[in-house]
Amino acid sequence: MLDASELVKRFGPVRALDGFDLVVSAGEVCGLVGHNGAGKTTFARIACGLDRPDSGRVLVAGAEAGGWAAQSRIGWAPQEPALYPTATARENLRLFGGLAGLRRARLRTEIAEVAAAMGLEGLLDRPVGHLSGGQQRRVQTATALLHRPPVLLLDEPTVGADPETRQALLAVVRARALEGAAVCYTTHYLPELIELDATLAVVSGGRVIARGTRQELLTGLPGRAVLTFDGPAPGGGGAEALVIASALPAEAAAEVLATLGPDARRLRGVDITQPTLDDLYRHIASGELDRAA
Numbered sequence: 699m700l701d702a703s704e705l706v707k708r709f710g711p712v713r714a715l716d717g718f719d720l721v722v723s724a725g726e727v728c729g730l731v732g733h734n735g736a737g738k739t740t741f742a743r744i745a746c747g748l749d750r751p752d753s754g755r756v757l758v759a760g761a762e763a764g765g766w767a768a769q770s771r772i773g774w775a776p777q778e779p780a781l782y783p784t785a786t787a788r789e790n791l792r793l794f795g796g797l798a799g800l801r802r803a804r805l806r807t808e809i810a811e812v813a814a815a816m817g818l819e820g821l822l823d824r825p826v827g828h829l830s831g832g833q834q835r836r837v838q839t840a841t842a843l844l845h846r847p848p849v850l851l852l853d854e855p856t857v858g859a860d861p862e863t864r865q866a867l868l869a870v871v872r873a874r875a876l877e878g879a880a881v882c883y884t885t886h887y888l889p890e891l892i893e894l895d896a897t898l899a900v901v902s903g904g905r906v907i908a909r910g911t912r913q914e915l916l917t918g919l920p921g922r923a924v925l926t927f928d929g930p931a932p933g934g935g936g937a938e939a940l941v942i943a944s945a946l947p948a949e950a951a952a953e954v955l956a957t958l959g960p961d962a963r964r965l966r967g968v969d970i971t972q973p974t975l976d977d978l979y980r981h982i983a984s985g986e987l988d989r990a991a
């Protein structure tokens with residue numbers, strides 16, 4: 699659905715992309731992660747047709763990036779809001795929807811649906827320049843979703859979002875993937891990708907250096923679940939806490955909880971420590987991950 703191959707992009711002496719390959723399938727959420735300056739935004743700009751690569755190509759639902767067909771098949775929410783500040787949120791959505799080819803009743807319906815899904819209803823008639831940073835970001839994300847494109851590129855859409863908004867946004871992303879969209883989701887926050895059931899693509903030095911499922915890439919990372927009990931923990935050798943070391947600690951804890959039986963009544967707390975993206979980068983840098991892209 700989204701297919702980038704051998705992308706190279708230089709800015710003077712900087713090789714922002716240096717042999718960047720990435721395929722994201724229909725229905726997949728791919729977490730695009732990497733340090734600042736790794737090349738994620740440069741890739742997104744090329745996929746959206748805002749920049750041209752020096753070499754290589756991107757196909758967006760079969761169409762060459764940069765052309766009109768590709769542009770109508772992709773929705774991009776950049777990091778920095780790019781909206782008209784004096785126009786209202788609704789006017790911005792009408793404009794972006796119109797540019798994507800939506801008209802009249804369909805445009806109204808899509809604006810109403812996306813506004814409801816993202817909790818924007820109360821903000822629609824306020825000038826975007828009067829909205830908070832988090833609210834503006836939400837409007838920006840809505841512009842990417844409006845025309846239901848088969849490919850979505852979302853660049854850190856939850857930055858500045860309150861917990862409720864964050865949950866709403868993740869729900870919309872999940873729903874769009876279930877409907878068949880290929881979603882490329884940039885974040886510096888690993889738990890979000892776990893919630894989205896995303897695959898991972900780790901970008902470094904302008905290329906994808908590791909690509910796979912969470913299971914493939916996270917195995918071996920430090921994470922833990924601590925289950926505390928009233929009295930001795932089952933199988934805990936007399937201690938009141940059962941400590942499970944796992945790269946996917948929530949899943950590991952759920953497995954143990956399902957086997958507790960009557961001991962479940964003595965459970966007092968579950969504390970999950972998820973591995974971070976920094977743990978993943980260190981893991982890759984140390985060469986422990988043998989599955990490279």
Ligand SMILES: Nc1ncnc2c1ncn2[C@@H]1O[C@H](COP(=O)(O)OP(=O)(O)OP(=O)(O)O)[C@@H](O)[C@H]1O
Pocket residue numbers: 709712713714732733734735736737738739740741
């Ligand atoms: N227009 C430009 N002119 C010069 N250098 C640029 C330009 N755009 C990007 N770069 C450089 O290309 C490299 C990749 O930048 P890019 O913005 O793609 O990284 P990123 O992974 O999106 O980073 P972040 O996580 O900070 O958003 C960086 O070294 C950056 O300084």
